[in-house]
Amino acid sequence: MNASLPLEGIKILDLSRVLALPFATMILSDLGAEVIKVERPALGDETRHWGPPFLGSESAYFLCVNRNKKSITVDIKKKEGQKIIHDLASICDVFVENYKVGELKKYSLDHENIKKINPSIVYCSLTGYGQNGPKSHLPGYDFIMQGESGLMSITGSLKGQPMKVGVAILDIVSGLYAAVAILASLLKRQKVNQSEYIDLALYDCAVASLANVASNYLVGGKIPKRYGNAHPNIVPYQTFKAKDKYFNLAVGNDEQFQKLTELLSEKSLKQEKFRKNADRVRNRKELIKILQSIFVTKNASYWVELFQLHNIPAGHINNLKEVFEDDQLFARNMINAIKHPFGTLNFVGSPLKLMNSSIKKPQNSPLLGQDTMGVLKNLLHYKKTDIEYLKNQNII
Template sequence: MSGALEGIKVLDLTRVLAGPYCTMILADLGADVIKVEAPGGSDETRGWGPPFQNGVSAYYLCANRNKRSLTVDLKTEEGRDIVRELAKEADVLIHNFKSGSMEKWLLDYDSLKENNPKLVFCSITGFGESGPYRHLPGYDYIIQGMSGLMSITGDQDSSPFKIGVAMVDILTGLYSAISIEAALLERERSGKGQKIDMSLMDAAVSSLANVASNYLISGNVPQRLGNDHPNIVPYSIFKAMDGEIIIAVGNNRQFTTLCEVMKIPEIAKDEKYRTNEARVENRIELTNILENQLQLKSSEFWMELFSKNNIPCGPIQTMDQVFNHPQVIERDMVVQVNHPEAGSVKLVGSPIKLSRTATKVERHPPMQESILSRSFKKQGTLLKRFHNLSRKKLSTLGLIH
């Protein structure tokens, strides 16, 4: 079966994580993604390690599968001409250069749409293309701090913590993929492309969800609650006899059942804990009561008991436990691909499960030096003009033939 986005041509001028993650999603769905880098490889993540596998960065491998590769020097007019020619036939162009860079090179949306009015043009920047911070670069860590995410991560006795992965980049990549797909769908009706202005800051602020709503409604600045939920109790990590488990009780019925199976049914009837609102107000006292009971038995005992009674619970797993978990294995969340330099590489699989147009891993992440393969040359319309360039000109542009 063909991919859901088969026939969609994507010109990818991004690097690091947010943009490459977005285009990897599109590529997994069947889009023909051409990753454009400067001579020698301009994606910084190629050097972000250890770990490396045969000299290839694990970080780079995580976001670049299923893409073709092309070397173009955008510092030269000839290189920029190549992008203009490719953009004439592309469905999507995505970049994450600083605001103003594409305009300086005459590769901005207004310039490119003259020759391709159906082009969907996605810009990813730190702060967007409007506002007083539009010219500043954006980095996940800094945006985590500025957006408020770090102010609510950690506990009252700790410093603010960043999230354990570059979550702002991931969220921006996801929002970008959604936006591109929406613009392509709308194009089916209007016949016109459009520009998408994505911002790491916007994506991070949007992810604050209920915590942001709590502040906007109450005016109270949220504090760091560690592993506790700001709106629901008990919904946290609790200590059993031999370790910690997560209990996530979301309603009064579940709380009543929890108390019954823990042999403290009277707690569910106590006015201090009978409703979620009351439990939030008395979370510390309730947590102490629950942990006193939990520490009488092992975590395995409690999780088995809770699961039998439909009480949401779970362990806190390390990476080795995650990727050896039967559920993760069954869902194909680890895939293997052969790479000319790195050898056989394990990658995280796609979470997108479509019944007819399943995602596929068909290409390894592009190598350090881009090569125009025979199959790439056969792509036709996207590179027709490009293929007419002479071998000598390809060399002067920094392209490898």
């Protein structure tokens, strides 16, 4: 056992697919947990086919959230397949799944059945709307949730159509909540040795992610409008057009705004109606017009460098080529490469940096079913004849 890996010795049985929970189990695998990913024979996780681009036969989508895992293929619709999952559940610490409400009960893989096999297991379910409520029967998709949760109503320009975030952000947020809940449950298990059931909903996580915008509505009672790249409560805090391209400016307090006015040497910015943030919010249009007329006179790099030099938050709007050529990412070891059966795999590294612990050395995202034989033989101690039978019956 490698004591420097925080979750070394923890086994996770992962019946999830697509993005949210695979993202959660990847985080846990980075921290040292052994993740056994259960996939459908022949087809596997549907994201294996979500491309192009592909590295060999593996989609970039699948590769982004499945490193450091083992892959086994099991047909859970068959009794023998269900027995394999039961046997694995008996020796695992965590069971995760993102099937529709009630679907796994048909196969005796729901929490009530699994906890009979392992009374101390942490069981995490992620569904669209949770296990109860009038919408609990509906499936969950990030795009749909961005609309239903109100996130799209506050994203995009005022005159344009509502916009989704450019990445499946609610899947990512839900995956983070799942990882936190699983870790908390494992910690609790050290004190009270009993099973925990985690009922997570994409919808709940989506609404929770509204943060201050939700609070603004609940306190003020006013339906928020779309501000594009501006901020509803802070001004100036938005995108500006420079001479050559756009850049971001985030003046977060009155002291920073005072510095800004001194740097720009523009008398009109020193008016009383711009002195406090609340005043600037009320006089947003007039202030932004003045600032925009100044910023368009010089290139974005001039303004960004000037403001950063004086500790005023500002930054470029980079495309991904510019992002992955940034020396900061290399300094933080955020760009990794490993040898994959189909070539070199470049990927974004883990953001977890622990002073007195380490994270797992990156391993390839598994090929479909590559670990089935090893898991059945070495973890479950199945006989060779039994494994051959399961294979011949297309159960694995």
